[in-house]
Every structure is written in structure tokens, then in C-alpha cells.
């Protein structure tokens with residue numbers, strides 16, 4: 379056990395550990411090389427009966443835990459989407475932990491509630507989202523999307539589903555390219571997967587608005603009740619962007635809730651040159667993006683915005699006596715803005731990051747990532763071993779080995795999967811894949827906070843060396 383008065387002594391050790399981790403992370407294999415069970419086996423079967431020295435715990439952190447970490451902050455991590463942090467967000471999280479507040483109600487920490495409200499306004503305005511929208515921080519985009527569908531469900535059924543259960547004729551629309559969190563949310567909110575209509579997409583993987591309208595009209599004819607459309611800005615597979623303006627018109631015409639999933643690409647709205655993504659979408663009902671992906675505010679921090687906060691609160695509020703407070707109705711009690719009662723103080727890290735970087739600071743890092751991706755594409759195509767499999771957008775590219783004449787699609791897919799395994803096992807860089815129209819694509823994302831050109835050059839070298847071996 380450590381006494382509070384001895385905090386600093388141990389904090390210094392931990393800070394030195396963190397500084398060393400920041401500086402030497404590049405020497406570690408980016409993807410953990412352990413086998414299943416390797417870590418589990420090293421942890422004793424029972425919790426210690428007597429307390430152990432803190433030094434021993436730190437030593438085991440280094441020897442047992444670190445080898446089993448896939449280093450998401452490694453500048454050669456180009457897999458999935460990033461979940462990047464920054465020195466600022468790490469420091470803020472330490473303070474959040476020290477304060478240890480549970481921020482369910484305004485009263486349980488007024489500063490947490492009011493800072494959260496202001497941070498959402500800062501982001502909304504810096505991103506050009508409609509000024510009538512109000513925001514709340516959620517843990518993940520998945521929770522925000524579930525929250526959106528639950529609210530849409532209540533609005534569509536006059537708040538009767540909360541009381542009597544969900545009628546079986548509600549319908550939700552999205553595309554084949556939409557994130558799997560929509561499938562999950564539709565199941566959890568009781569609408570049911572069979573009532574999720576997947577609208578076909580065009581060449582660019584964007585929803586075909588005419589097909590969406592047709593599906594809604596057909597459902598209306600057969601007594602279904604169109605409830606919500608989920609549009610995507612920046613699909614997870616290829617960063618496809620749905621045409622929000624056209625979709626918003628359809629949603630208005632048929633009185634359907636429009637939820638926008640911009641989990642990753644939403645950050646790009648901080649750049650004026652990407653504002654076209656939300657043009658014509660003034661009427662969207664809800665919008666989510668993750669500061670915890672691309673603006674240096676480590677997981678978890680998902681920003682959820684709604685047009686009608688009343689409907690959101692009406693969906694979630696429950697007031698047992700022990701949660702009734704004097705300021706109810708005057709302030710934001712964020713437990714009514716989502717699923718969980720208990721909430722972390724997440725606004726603090728946003729405040730630290732937004733203030734320390736400034737909007738211009740964030741913009742310049744994002745633009746640098748986008749420019750580095752352009753450089754990557756140019757160099758990659760010049761060497762003629764790979765091709766793009768989707769239009770490169772923002773800071774991500776989807777690529778594969780150039781097909782050879784005598785191979786069919788399955789053989790080509792296997793070549794690319796082999797290449798990917800070969801690269802990831804070597805541990806220098808980390809990439810992931812996706813499949814679109816049966817074609818395997820390797821995704822590469824340049825979104826690490828402290829990414830530099832030399833890391834892009836390394837990725838190019840690794841890809842080309844691996845291609846030589848896997849030909």
C-alpha cells in the first residue's frame with residue numbers, strides 16, 4: 379500500500395517510465411508478437427495475500443505486460459483507424475484519475491458538466507456543425523449510434539416503445555458500407571436486424587439516394603414505419619462518403635431520423651476544405667465523431683451532437699428519488715443524455731488538447747497527415763508494384779499488389795493476405811485489410827500524432843521488400 383504523502387516519489391518513477399516509453403516506442407515491434415496464453419500464464423493464479431513492493435509491480439509491467447502490448451501510439455502503426463493520444467491528453471487523464479469524479483449529474487461535479495457543454499460547443503463551431511445542435515461526450519461511436527437509434531425509435535413511436543416495448547414494423551436504412559455498430563445497435567434497440575435495410579452503393583461505396591427513397595416508399599406501401607437512416611462520412615473500409623445533402627432531403631420528405639456516423643472522418647471538418655461533406659445537411663438529427671481517433675485525445679472520447687436535446691433526454695431520463703437534485707432542469711445532467719449512469723470526466727483532456735494545440739495546431743497536423751498520404755501514394759504508384767483499389771481519401775489508402783495476368787481473384791486475394799501476414803509478423807509496421815466486392819484490400823492509415831516523413835518512407839520500403847518476397 380502506498381500512502382498519499384508518498385505519491386510523488388512513485389509518480390516520478392512512473393513519469394520516467396512514460397517518458398522512456400514515448401521516446402523509445404519505435405524500438406518495439408508495433409504489433410505484439412506474443413502467442414495466445416503467453417501473458418495469462420505469467421500472472422499468478424491467485425491475487426497476492428500480502429501487498430507487494432511497487433518497484434516489483436513496475437518491473438513486471440516492463441517484463442510481462444509491455445511485450446503483450448500492440449503499440450497504438452507507435453508511429454509505424456497504420457492499422458484500423460488510429461486511436462491517438464498526445465502528451466496533453468495523457469497529462470489530463472492523470473489529473474482526471476486523481477480527481478476521480480463520477481460525473482453523472484451536474485451536482486456531482488459542476489465543472490465537469492459545464493466544461494463538457496463548452497467543449498462540445500467549441501468543437502461544433504470549429505467544425506461548422508449547425509449551431510442549433512447540442513453535444514455530449516459518449517464513450518464510443520457505437521454507444522452514440524445506439525443512443526441515436528433509441529431516440530429515433532421513441533420519437534417515431536411517440537415515446538411508447540419505452541413503455542410498452544418495440545413494435546415490429548420499424549425500419550432502419552443504411553448501406554452495405556456502414557459500420558458494424560449499426561447492425562449491433564439495431565439488434566440491441568429492439569428494432570431487429572431483419573428490419574435493417576441495406577441500401578446499395580455506387581462505385582465509390584456511397585449510398586445511392588434514389589435506391590434509399592425507393593426502399594422507403596416500398597416500406598410505406600407495406601405498412602412498415604421508416605424510423606431512421608444512418609449515413610456515413612468516411613466508411614471504415616474505404617472512407618466512402620455518403621451524399622448527405624440528398625439523403626437529408628429524403629429524410630425530411632418522409633419524416634425519418636437522420637443519424638450521421640462520421641466517427642473517423644468527422645475530424646476533417648475542422649479543415650474548411652472538407653466542409654462539403656456536411657453541405658445541405660442542416661437538418662440532420664444526430665451526428666457522431668470520435669476525437670479519440672484522429673485529434674490526439676486518447677480513447678475514450680466520442681462527441682455526439684443532436685438537433686433536439688429534449689427528445690434525447692426524454693428517451694433516457696429516469697428519476698428515482700436519490701437522483702433528484704435542486705438544480706434539475708436548470709443544468710445539464712448528462713446521465714440523461716446516454717445509456718450509462720456513471721460517467722468519467724472526459725472533457726478535461728479535450729480542454730487540454732484544444733487549448734495547447736489551438737485549432738490551427740490541430741489543423742496543421744491533420745493537413746500534414748493528408749499530405750504525407752499523398753506523398754505515399756505518389757511514391758507507391760511510381761514503383762509500380764502496387765495499385766490503389768479505392769480512391770485515396772484524407773490520410774488513408776487502400777492498396778493491393780498489382781494483379782498478374784495468370785491469377786484469378788482468389789489467388790490475388792491470397793497473395794495480398796500472405797503479404798499482409800508477412801509484414802505484420804515482422805513487426806516493423808502494422809497494417810490491416812478489408813474486403814470490398816470480394817476483393818481483398820490492404821488499408822494503410824497515416825494518422826499518428828507524431829508521424830513524420832521518415833515513417834512513411836519506412837512503410838514504403840517495407841511494402842516493397844515484402845512485395846519482392848511474395849511475388
Ligand SMILES: *Cc1c(COP(=O)(O)O)cnc(C)c1O
Pocket residue numbers: 459517518519520521557559610612613614639640641642668680
Ligand atoms: C471506428 C468507427 C466506429 C466505431 O467507433 P467506436 O468509438 O469504437 O465505437 C463507427 N463507425 C465508423 C465509421 C468508424 O470508423
